[in-house]
Amino acid sequence: MSDRQIQNVGIIGGGQLAWMMADAAQKLNLNLIVQTPHPSDPAASIADRVILAPIDDAAATAQLAALCDVITFENEFIDLEALQAIARQDTIFRPRLQALAPLLDKYDQRSYFKSLGLPVPDFRLLDEENPDPPDRFPAVLKARRHGYDGYGTFIVKSQEEFSQLWERLNRPSLLLEEFVPFEKELAIMAARGATGEIALYPVVETQQEKEVCRRVIAPADISPEVSLQVSAIAQQLLNRLEVIGIFGIELFLTRDGKISVNEIAPRTHNSGHYTLDACDISQFEMHLRAVAGLPLATPQLTNCEGAVMVNLLGYETSHCDYAEKRAKLAEIPNARVHWYGKSESRPGRKLGHITVLLQQGELEKANAIARRVEALWYSREP
Incomplete structure (x- = not known):
C-alpha cells in the first residue's frame, strides 16, 4: 500500500x-x-x-x-x-513499535539517552536489590511507567522523606535521579516524516508547578547557541529512533548554559498546543501529515511574534462548564480559548487551555499575560 x-x-x-x-x-x-x-x-x-x-x-x-x-x-x-x-x-x-520500546519505561528511556551520549541528569535504578537512598537532596523519584501530569513524580528533600515515601509506595522499582537546579525548562516539538525529513518547531519555555505544566512561552528567551543545541538533540533522537510522527522533547537549561535531556513523549504534547493558533501548521497537522506519508514543511509563526499558552486546570471537584469564566478569558486581546468538553472537574485535571498571541514588543509581557489569565481562571468568582 x-x-x-x-x-x-x-x-x-x-x-x-x-x-x-x-x-x-x-x-x-x-x-x-x-x-x-x-x-x-x-x-x-x-x-x-x-x-x-x-x-x-x-x-x-x-x-x-x-x-x-x-x-x-x-x-x-x-x-x-x-x-x-x-x-x-x-x-x-507510526511511530513504529521498535522505536517505542526504549521509551515507555522511564529508566530504560534514561539509559537509552545515555547510550547515545546525550547529556542527562545522574540517575540509577531504585528497587529491592538497589535500595540505597540518594546521597544528595533534593532528589527526584519517578514511576517507571504510567506517570503523567505530576502523577508518579516525587521530589524528596531529606532521607527521612525518601524513606517514608518509598515505604508508602510499597518499595516499587523506580527511577532515581538528581535534582537539576535549572534556570529554565525547555521543550521542542520535532516531527520526522516517512522519507526521513525532519520539521522542527521553535524551542519553548515550559513552566511547571507541582510537576504539572502550567504555562508555555514561545519562543523561549534563550541564546541561538542553546537553540541550536536543542535542535541538534531533537534531530539526533528522531533519526536514531527512525520514527515517523511528532515527538515532544523536554530539557533542562542550567544557569551556566548547559543542557540536559529530561524526557521524551512519543506523540503530540502539551508544550506544542500553542501551535494551533500561532503556527501555519499545528503539531496535530504535522503529526497526521507524517503518519499519513504526506510531505512535511518547516512550520512558521503566523500573525504574531510569539505566544503564551496557559493550561486551564481544575481547582475543585465539580460538574461545570465554566462558561462565564471562559467568556471573560476570550475577551483578552488576541486570546483563543480551547475547551476540551470534559464533564467533570477535579483538582489538577486539564480542562482546556488558552493561547494568547503576542505582537511586536509583547514577548517580555508573556509572564504578565499568563498571570492575568490565571487570576481570572483561578478566581472563585464566576
Whole structure:
C-alpha cells in the first residue's frame, strides 16, 4: 500500500490530544477512528468511528487495525507486547513499535539517552536489590511507567522523606535521579516524516508547578547557541529512533548554559498546543501529515511574534462548564480559548487551555499575560 493511499488513521487513546486532531484531519481529508474507553472522552465526539474499549485491549486494537490504514498513539500507556503480535499481521504503527520500546519505561528511556551520549541528569535504578537512598537532596523519584501530569513524580528533600515515601509506595522499582537546579525548562516539538525529513518547531519555555505544566512561552528567551543545541538533540533522537510522527522533547537549561535531556513523549504534547493558533501548521497537522506519508514543511509563526499558552486546570471537584469564566478569558486581546468538553472537574485535571498571541514588543509581557489569565481562571468568582 502506498502512503499516498492512507485515508483511515486509527488512534489509540481518545483524550484531548486526539480531539485536537479533528480540524487537521478534515483539512487533510483523513478519517479518524479512535479506540477509547468511554463515550464521553473528548475524541469520541469528533471521530468518524469509535471503538469503545480500554487502550490496552489488544482484541479491540485488532478490530481497529482492520478498519485503518495506519495506527498512531495519543499516549504511551500501551501494551507493547500485545501490539507487536498485531503488527506481525501487517498492521502499520507510526511511530513504529521498535522505536517505542526504549521509551515507555522511564529508566530504560534514561539509559537509552545515555547510550547515545546525550547529556542527562545522574540517575540509577531504585528497587529491592538497589535500595540505597540518594546521597544528595533534593532528589527526584519517578514511576517507571504510567506517570503523567505530576502523577508518579516525587521530589524528596531529606532521607527521612525518601524513606517514608518509598515505604508508602510499597518499595516499587523506580527511577532515581538528581535534582537539576535549572534556570529554565525547555521543550521542542520535532516531527520526522516517512522519507526521513525532519520539521522542527521553535524551542519553548515550559513552566511547571507541582510537576504539572502550567504555562508555555514561545519562543523561549534563550541564546541561538542553546537553540541550536536543542535542535541538534531533537534531530539526533528522531533519526536514531527512525520514527515517523511528532515527538515532544523536554530539557533542562542550567544557569551556566548547559543542557540536559529530561524526557521524551512519543506523540503530540502539551508544550506544542500553542501551535494551533500561532503556527501555519499545528503539531496535530504535522503529526497526521507524517503518519499519513504526506510531505512535511518547516512550520512558521503566523500573525504574531510569539505566544503564551496557559493550561486551564481544575481547582475543585465539580460538574461545570465554566462558561462565564471562559467568556471573560476570550475577551483578552488576541486570546483563543480551547475547551476540551470534559464533564467533570477535579483538582489538577486539564480542562482546556488558552493561547494568547503576542505582537511586536509583547514577548517580555508573556509572564504578565499568563498571570492575568490565571487570576481570572483561578478566581472563585464566576
